[in-house]
Amino acid sequence: MPELPEAEVAARQLRERVVGAIVSDCWVGREDIVREGLSSLAWYRRARISGVERRGKSVIITFLREEQARFLAAELGMTGLLLFQRTPTKFPQHTHFILRLEGTVEREVRYWNPRRFGRLSLFDQAGLDQYVARRFGHDPLVISLNQFLELLSSTRSRLKTLLMYQQVIAGIGNIYANEILFRARLHPDQSANQVGEEAATRLYEMMGAVLREAITMGGSSVRDYFAPDGTEGQYKRRHLVYAKTGEPCPNVCGATIRRSVGERSSFYCPTCQRMRRRCVS
Numbered sequence: 001m002p003e004l005p006e007a008e009v010a011a012r013q014l015r016e017r018v019v020g021a022i023v024s025d026c027w028v029g030r031e032d033i034v035r036e037g038l039s040s041l042a043w044y045r046r047a048r049i050s051g052v053e054r055r056g057k058s059v060i061i062t063f064l065r066e067e068q069a070r071f072l073a074a075e076l077g078m079t080g081l082l083l084f085q086r087t088p089t090k091f092p093q094h095t096h097f098i099l100r101l102e103g104t105v106e107r108e109v110r111y112w113n114p115r116r117f118g119r120l121s122l123f124d125q126a127g128l129d130q131y132v133a134r135r136f137g138h139d140p141l142v143i144s145l146n147q148f149l150e151l152l153s154s155t156r157s158r159l160k161t162l163l164m165y166q167q168v169i170a171g172i173g174n175i176y177a178n179e180i181l182f183r184a185r186l187h188p189d190q191s192a193n194q195v196g197e198e199a200a201t202r203l204y205e206m207m208g209a210v211l212r213e214a215i216t217m218g219g220s221s222v223r224d225y226f227a228p229d230g231t232e233g234q235y236k237r238r239h240l241v242y243a244k245t246g247e248p249c250p251n252v253c254g255a256t257i258r259r260s261v262g263e264r265s266s267f268y269c270p271t272c273q274r275m276r277r278r279c280v281s
């Protein structure tokens, strides 16, 4: 968290509210928060924001100056937020980077990150291309059904591991992986290449449905997440299994939701999400 829906909501708000703005100043609180390109920071002053997009769980801002383009990639990591100036935070000391803006209603975009798992990077076009190629696999909202089926049949990885493996499918983290697998009625530890085509198609459809619905609802406010304008995401209310250990299965199958022990907990229904072996006849 934040995952794809939260990053998408942040990118959309920024696109709506700061495209066209001129950067009047860049403030860096902690230099180690800028992973790459810190020496080019002066270039960004007087540049114009010309676009904002999402890649995986990252937000990428495009800047133009004298017909040259450069970029800022903000990884939101576990706890990162992009916030407008007017949005209050509980712990302002965790604001590590500020873009000060002219020419739009929003006067600042702040990068706030208490646990500092995420980083910022400043790139030229070649640097951005390398970064995108290195870090981001298929976008779950763009990948075609055929590509997805091919991906599943080509690996023995566990389904949940695969869904969260950013270099293969970029943007899904623990919350949405659990929710998607429950709705597709597939066990998190099921080997990808043993999922039949019908179930794999269901998984593809649920992946798109869950992520799109979550975006529409502003994402999920779990822990301290909120959007740049301070609004909370409402999708948490639709969570069926994430952090619901011991609660009755929403399918009313009679079982209760289990939590597997591991680095990233899986939440699942042992009855609705049985492990399957594909019948070879």
Ligand SMILES: [Zn+2]
Pocket: 249, 250, 251, 252, 253, 254, 255, 269, 270, 271, 272, 273
């Ligand atoms: Zn169940």
